[in-house]
Amino acid sequence: MKRISIINEKGGVGKTTTVVNLACGLAQKGMKVLVVDLDPQANTTSVLLKQNKALTLNVLDELIDEFDHSTQDISDARNILSNYLRKRPFNSDISDVLEKPQIVEEAVVDIEKHLNDEKYHNMFIIPSSHRLTDADMKLKIAMKKADERLRIALDIIKDKYDVVLIDNSPFTNALTFNSINACYEDGDLILIPTKIEQGGLEGLDKTISTLFAWLEMGYIEYDFKILLTMVNRNSIDTKCVEVLQHLFKERCMKNVIRYQAKPVTEASLKKEVLINTSNSNVAQDYQNVVDELYDIL
Numbered sequence: 001m002k003r004i005s006i007i008n009e010k011g012g013v014g015k016t017t018t019v020v021n022l023a024c025g026l027a028q029k030g031m032k033v034l035v036v037d038l039d040p041q042a043n044t045t046s047v048l049l050k051q052n053k054a055l056t057l058n059v060l061d062e063l064i065d066e067f068d069h070s071t072q073d074i075s076d077a078r079n080i081l082s083n084y085l086r087k088r089p090f091n092s093d094i095s096d097v098l099e100k101p102q103i104v105e106e107a108v109v110d111i112e113k114h115l116n117d118e119k120y121h122n123m124f125i126i127p128s129s130h131r132l133t134d135a136d137m138k139l140k141i142a143m144k145k146a147d148e149r150l151r152i153a154l155d156i157i158k159d160k161y162d163v164v165l166i167d168n169s170p171f172t173n174a175l176t177f178n179s180i181n182a183c184y185e186d187g188d189l190i191l192i193p194t195k196i197e198q199g200g201l202e203g204l205d206k207t208i209s210t211l212f213a214w215l216e217m218g219y220i221e222y223d224f225k226i227l228l229t230m231v232n233r234n235s236i237d238t239k240c241v242e243v244l245q246h247l248f249k250e251r252c253m254k255n256v257i258r259y260q261a262k263p264v265t266e267a268s269l270k271k272e273v274l275i276n277t278s279n280s281n282v283a284q285d286y287q288n289v290v291d292e293l294y295d296i297l
Contacts (some may be wrong), residue, residue, distance in 0.1 A: 003188040004165050005179045007038070009210065010203025011170040013195040014229040014257065017264060017274070018286075019167045024273045025290030027122040031162040031297075032253040034108065036150070037128035038094060038179055040136075045127040048120070049110055050271045085119040091128035093127045095135035098178065101153035107159075110229045115165050119276050124161070132175070138264035150178040161259055163297060170203070173212055187297070193257075194244075196237045200230075227289065228256040255288040 004022075006015050019035060027033045037044040045051065063080055070076040077290035109127060111120040139146040154164060165181045183190055192213060196205045204226065211224055226248055231237050245252045263280035267273065274283040275290070 001154070001161050002163045003154065003183045003185070004163065004191055004293075005168065005183050005189075006166065006191045006193060007176065007207055008169045008192050008194060008200075008203045009170055009172055009206040010195075010199050013193045013200050013203060015167060015170075015193050016047065017268075018191070018193045018227065018229070018257075018289075019044050019157055019165050020047050020273050021275050021283075021286040022290055022293060023123055023165050024120070025275050025287060026163055026165075026294060026297075027089055027120070028275075029294050030122070032122050032160070033124065033160040034095060034157075034164045035123070035125040035196070036154075036164060036166045037125065038132070039128055039167050040130055040132040040168065042130070042132075044167045045125065045129075047271050047273070048123070048125050049109065049127060051115055061141040072255040074085050090127050093129050093131065095129065097126060097153050098135050098139065098149045098175075101149055101156065101192070103148045104156050109192070119127075136173050136175050139178070145281065147177040147181050151182040151184065151206040172206075176210070177214070180211065182185070188223070189296070191227055192224060193227045193229045195230045196228060196232070196240045225253055226249055227253045230259040231256045253289060253292060255285060255292050257285045257289070260283055 006019050006022075016039075023033045023035050035044060035048065041091065042051075042212050048287060066080050067076060070080070077172065090107070092103060094107065097104050097107050104126070107126045108124050111123040112118060112124055139149065145152070150166075164182075166182065168176055168179050180190065182188075192204055192207050194200050202234060208224070228241055228244065231241060260280055260282040263274060263278045263282055267278060270277075272278075274280070275287050
């Protein structure tokens, strides 16, 4: 089982979009894919398990109608929005797995069966929830082998899946170190989505510094690659791609993801995956990255 952790210490660089598209693409190539959502915001869980309704015109009209039939004060507005966004709980999620790695199989959700949708064949997920914030604190304070809990859990099921994709929050914490430490075998990979902007480059620098610090502590050995995302077709972005590919050479994925806001936004609102539903350039870019990654694996 190959393990790929998608990390960048900067939000808004396309981590969740990258995770869900790579998961679908690799599954379509016949690989049995497990996604681990290690972000308390649970965006990957929300997309892959469609935890709330797609944000369509009809749904928006329903929200207005619900508000118009209420007392129309601010508490009603908040409750209506909260009820729409509220995610269905699972019996077990990743926070339970970190606490008790031996229950990992109980926490896995078969996405195809959950959605009754064959487009998600060969795809599985250990979902996240807001409870993961508490798990981070517990890891820091009370748990033995606090930075190895995910590694222990994945070792239990390593013969059941071909590849594991781990989504991460943009904050370095005990969860991040669990994610890095899980990628300890030959062929495992840290993938760093990087947006071509000052903040994105700062996130890349901080992430690589964190990885180097972890290596120096002697815990593990792993490979990392940089995936350039949201690349505009202008001279600055083109030159920046050239510079990063020159500096990091084979550490950069050959394919880059173009900036194309409309299909990405539409897919997000509809809880869909680009390579499943879109003929856009950015969907093709992700398919090219899937092909490149498949060859690496």
